[in-house]
Amino acid sequence: MQAATVLIVEQDVLVRHPLAEYLRECGYRVVEATDHDEARECLEGGRYSIDAALIDVGGPTGSGFALSAWIRGNHPTVKTMLGATVGKVLALAGDLCDEGPQAGKRLNYRPVLDHIRQLLASRKRP
Template sequence: MHAATVLIVEHDVLVRHPLAEYLRECGYRVVEAAHHDEAHECLEGGKHNIDVALIDIGGPTGSGFALSAWIRSNYPTVKTMLGATVGKVLALAGDLCEEGPQAARKLNYRPVLDHIRQLLATRKGP
């Protein structure tokens, strides 16, 4: 079994990068997309084998809801997670590690980790 791959779709590099680094330290493979077009490319290319997409619902690049619906329609094995605010997105990443690395800032990634684990546990297939 391969390490799960998480696609983070977030326009704000100050949110995306620390979250990606945290998840990498937890053993996940992480692909970063600054906008929806990049997310489409990551999925359509097929080289990343995405398991979970963590998507900001707002931002300047379009609706996270629309991207999530597109992913569910075109890539039904990819689980999606939506985050509403910086705090909420960071909170969703919280429990990806049993004993996660210490963040430089006081951020709670545990809920995100828990949710990714739940999504991966319900995934069908290899």
């Protein structure tokens, strides 16, 4: 059986690349897009067969919600998952604590991997 392909849509390379590498180590094929326009090109170009998309809620070219809706309307077999970048979350957390955000902790991508597996397991192939 061929490995599933996951599209990661995230502008910040320091967030996107480690997540992509982690998913590759778990056996997935990964396509990386820096913005929503690139994501649409990946989906429409016919070069990739995308099974799931991890989308940053924000982004320089529009809302992740809008991209997710576009994917559901144009590529209904692609499962989508929205998230916020670590940088955005840390910046928001910095407003809540005196010491500021502590970015030195290792990120745990296991919940993301588990969610991708659940999405792909529930997906109906045409």
